[in-house]
Amino acid sequence: MERVDVVVVGAGQAGLSTSHELTRLGVDHVVLEGGRVGQTWRGRWDSFCLVTPNWSILLPGGRYDGDDPDGYLPRDDLVAYFEGYAQRFGAPVREDTEVSALRPDGEGFSLSTSDGDLKARQVVLATGAYPSPHRPHEDTLPPDVFRIGVEEYTNESALPPGRVLVVGSGQSGCQLTEEFLDAGREVVLACGRAPWVRRRAAGRDVVWWVLNSGFMDGGVETLRSPGERLAANILSTGHGGGHDLHYRTLRDRGATLVGRFQGVDGPRVRFGGDLGESVAWGDERYLSLRDLFRRFASERGVDPPDWPDPEPFDGTAPEELDLADFAVVVFAGGFRPDYSWLPWPGLVDDLGYPVHREGQSTAVPGLWFVGVHYLRKRKSSLLMGVGEDATIVAEGVRAGLG
Numbered sequence: 001m002e003r004v005d006v007v008v009v010g011a012g013q014a015g016l017s018t019s020h021e022l023t024r025l026g027v028d029h030v031v032l033e034g035g036r037v038g039q040t041w042r043g044r045w046d047s048f049c050l051v052t053p054n055w056s057i058l059l060p061g062g063r064y065d066g067d068d069p070d071g072y073l074p075r076d077d078l079v080a081y082f083e084g085y086a087q088r089f090g091a092p093v094r095e096d097t098e099v100s101a102l103r104p105d106g107e108g109f110s111l112s113t114s115d116g117d118l119k120a121r122q123v124v125l126a127t128g129a130y131p132s133p134h135r136p137h138e139d140t141l142p143p144d145v146f147r148i149g150v151e152e153y154t155n156e157s158a159l160p161p162g163r164v165l166v167v168g169s170g171q172s173g174c175q176l177t178e179e180f181l182d183a184g185r186e187v188v189l190a191c192g193r194a195p196w197v198r199r200r201a202a203g204r205d206v207v208w209w210v211l212n213s214g215f216m217d218g219g220v221e222t223l224r225s226p227g228e229r230l231a232a233n234i235l236s237t238g239h240g241g242g243h244d245l246h247y248r249t250l251r252d253r254g255a256t257l258v259g260r261f262q263g264v265d266g267p268r269v270r271f272g273g274d275l276g277e278s279v280a281w282g283d284e285r286y287l288s289l290r291d292l293f294r295r296f297a298s299e300r301g302v303d304p305p306d307w308p309d310p311e312p313f314d315g316t317a318p319e320e321l322d323l324a325d326f327a328v329v330v331f332a333g334g335f336r337p338d339y340s341w342l343p344w345p346g347l348v349d350d351l352g353y354p355v356h357r358e359g360q361s362t363a364v365p366g367l368w369f370v371g372v373h374y375l376r377k378r379k380s381s382l383l384m385g386v387g388e389d390a391t392i393v394a395e396g397v398r399a400g401l402g
Contacts, residue, residue, distance in 0.1 A: 002118040004030050006397055007111060008126055009102075011037045011093045013059060014371025015126035016082065017387045019091045020060050021394030027401065031091055032113060034098035038082035040128055041075060046155040047179060048075040049238045051171055052207050052384065057081070060387040061089060070205065072238025102342055108366060122397050124368040125354075129381035130335025136167065137263030138331060145264075147329040150176065156183045162327025163187070165269065167261040169194050169278075170232030173332035174245050178237065181253045188321065189250060190261040190271055192333075193278045194232035195285035196246035201293060201305035205242065207384070209305070210234075213296040215289065216379040226351065229374050232334065235282075247279055248311065258317045268320045276315020283310040337372070359393040366400060368393050 006022060008015045011033035022029045033039060055069040062085040073081065086093055094115065101112040108121040133149050141147055146160050150172045153159075156179055164180050166173050169191040180187045197206050210216050220226055237245040251257050259272035290307050297304035337352040346363040349355055354369045358376065361367040370393050371381050379385025 001110070002116070004028060004118060004120050005401055006030075006122050006124065007032060007109075007118070007120040008124045009099050009111075010126035010128065010371070011082075011086070011091070011095070012040050012126065012128060012371065013082070013383055014128075014381070014386050014390065015124075016086055016091055016093075017059050017062075017390035018124050018126055018370050018394055019086075019093070020062070020089050021391050022397065023089050023091070024061070025394055025398045027394070027398050029092065030118075031093040032097045032099055032111075033093055033095050034114075036095050037086050037091075037093055038079045041078050041082065043151060044075045045150070045153045045176070046075070047239070049073060050078065050383075051236045051238050052382070053205050053238075053242070056207050056211065056384040058384050058387055059085060060391060061085075062387075072242060100341075104343075104364075122366040122368065122400055124370055124393060124397065125339075126370045129371055129373045130337060132336045132338035133331070134168075134333040134336050135331040136333055137261055140263035140265070141329060142264070142323075145323070145329060146327065147331060150330065150332040153330065156180055156185070160327045163325055164328045164330060165261075165326045166190065166330045166332055168192070168332035168334060169247070170332065170334055171235060171237075172334075173330075174235055174247075174250060175237050175239070176330060176332060177250055177255055178239070178245060178253070181250070181255060186256075187254075188256045188258060188326075189247075190258050191247060191275055191278050192232070192260050193281045194235050194246075195289075196235040196282045197286055197289055198305075198307055199236060199242050199244050201307060202297070202303040206234075206236065209293045209296070210289075211379075211384060212300075213292055215292060216377065216382075216385060218378045219376060220374050222378075226349075229351065229353065230334070230336070234285075247282065248313065256318075258321075259319065264323055265320075267323055269323050269326070270320045271318065273317075273319055275317045276313065279313045279315060283313075286310060358396065359389060360396055360400075368397060 006029035008031045011031050019031050050072045054064045057064040098114040103110050109123050110119050163186040165188045166177050167190045177187050177189050235246045259275040262270040294304045344364050355362050359368050373381045380389050
């Protein structure tokens with residue numbers, strides 16, 4: 001059996017950042033990736049681009065240095081960036097090597113992979129913030145109804161013609177709704193709770209504000225409840241140079257907004273009567289961020305955001321529609337953590353998140369996590385924050401090797 005000191009599982013931004021830091025520290029390791037470098041990003045839809053500006057790519061040794069810092073990298077350029085990053089420091093990535101099992105083995109671990117077994121003293125799991133798609137009430141759809149998940153979607157022309165129901169109103173759901181509207185489709189968007197802001201404030205991209213105000217440094221303890229870790233990210237888009245995207249802009253464009261998808265009952269699609277509550281929830285977050293940015297601007301002596309109060313919103317919406325009117329159901333309900341393939345009790349909490357201290361599992365010595373949403377901070381899984389956690393984990397791994 002092959003033996004290495006450290007195995008990193010996953011070659012996205014978390015795994016590559018960790019590999020960079022382990023390389024910097026002289027730690028022997030390999031990175032196992034079931035697909036190719038940046039595989040999750042490769043699976044995004046054709047028109048996908050970042051919602052965060054290029055200058056906020058802050059991976060260790062791999063900050064964006066191109067000629068469009070205020071732009072938003074499209075999918076293929078982002079994949080090329082990851083490939084170049086890995087090549088730059090010689091990341092020891094083994095592509096097309098799927099890890100199917102991880103087990104304790106003496107003072108370390110044994111891993112079963114599609115390319116044979118190996119043994120490691122320590123393991124870093126960088127398998128993505130949310131590997132498991134969330135498709136609420138999908139089992140109520142009749143088998144003849146065409147449905148697709150956001151992880152499978154490629155482009156609008158690949159779908160059957162006709163009206164579209166989008167289930168899930170986070171960043172992906174709202175961006176796809178806009179794409180369908182641009183193509184002349186009728187769209188019904190089933191809405192949950194999602195925070196929103198304006199794309200820019202006082203001439204700066206909103207990402208500058210969330211980073212510099214300290215908002216992205218907040219941890220789980222800053223949330224009203226641990227369950228808010230599952231809430232959607234702030235609604236925004238990088239398309240067309242970046243612009244506002246939220247429930248009001250989509251309704252103005254012609255989308256029909258409804259409450260949460262409650263499933264199909266015979267010939268009818270049912271929705272909750274909570275659209276107004278969801279919009280009010282998002283408005284509250286908008287005002288909270290505006291207040292934070294204004295306080296920060298006053299302390300720094302910079303121009304404050306001139307964001308107005310949210311416009312009144314009529315939450316009246318249909319609570320059932322005819323299923324026959326829809327040609328396509330697109331599930332964009334987000335993703336959930338999934339460590340169910342691991343054998344240890346006490347590894348995760350009630351929501352499926354790792355129980356850890358500074359990325360190190362409290363249940364399994366020698367097991368580490370990077371790239372988890374709210375691992376340490378709100379930005380822990382993002383291109384702007386994962387590198388910070390990777391540095392801490394890499395240093396902990398080296399110390400653990402003795």
